[in-house]
Amino acid sequence: MHSEAVCPKCGGTGFTIVEQAHVSSAAPCDCRFEGIASRRQEEAQIPPLYRNASFESFSAAHEGNPLASRDLRNTLLAVKRFADEFPSETRPGLLLIGDPGTGKTHLAIAALRRILDKGFDCVFCDYQNLLDRIRAGYDASSNSADREAYRVALDADVLLLDDLGAHRGTEWVEDTVTSIITYRCNHRKPLIATTNLPDLDAGSVAYEKTPVGTQYRTTLADRIGARARSRLFEMCTVVRMPLVEDYRVRKQRIY
């Protein structure tokens, strides 16, 4: 294990001595604020897979498809604007809707990082994992982290709920999601969410052609309930990801 290097400015005391008009006084050292910033980063629980996800590492170039490139660039700009203008009075949240691999989680985390830098306490939650932990929290033998999961989801300054609706919608799930979203909405607490479920009002198509004919796709409202969905739209800037090919597949081909 490597040990923390001692701050050269204050020798680890957290204070520096400032001389002003022949009077010495103690002032908090810069390293304290760096400490707070890195603790805030850790507490955000951004998954290691997205360690490098930022606006800078998001590529808007799509080989041989200028229309897709334009759409990706506009999407990037919209999410950037949300993060730069955060917190917005009217729409404190962000909802990213789109197909798998189009960069929703990447952009949501890029926005979260920028908001972290502004000094807000942020927390990343995988939707399925959060529900599992909340459920486990009801168990008497559960650990305290699981018991706290629900409170954290309610109380964090900013919550990133990743892959919203990626779960079979039991009544319990619907109630839990509604209560988190309603609470955050009523308290004007920002929420950033991503989902690959279609929503008609976000311009998605709810029908898809398959070899066996046209099929109805489960929508966001089907999964999380009409009430949670309605509040989400009320509090969020909604950004639909362009119809681009799955980046995970595209990358395989490029390299």
Ligand SMILES: Nc1ncnc2c1ncn2[C@@H]1O[C@H](COP(=O)(O)OP(=O)(O)OP(=O)(O)O)[C@@H](O)[C@H]1O
């Ligand atoms: N335009 C892009 N530029 C750079 N990296 C990208 C881009 N789009 C996606 N990626 C990368 O591809 C991977 C998949 O993207 P991401 O996880 O954001 O997709 P998603 O839309 O959240 O998919 P899912 O619906 O499956 O959760 C990630 O590693 C992400 O960093």
Ligand SMILES: [Mg+2]
């Ligand atoms: Mg994702």
Ligand SMILES: [Zn+2]
């Ligand atoms: Zn110091």
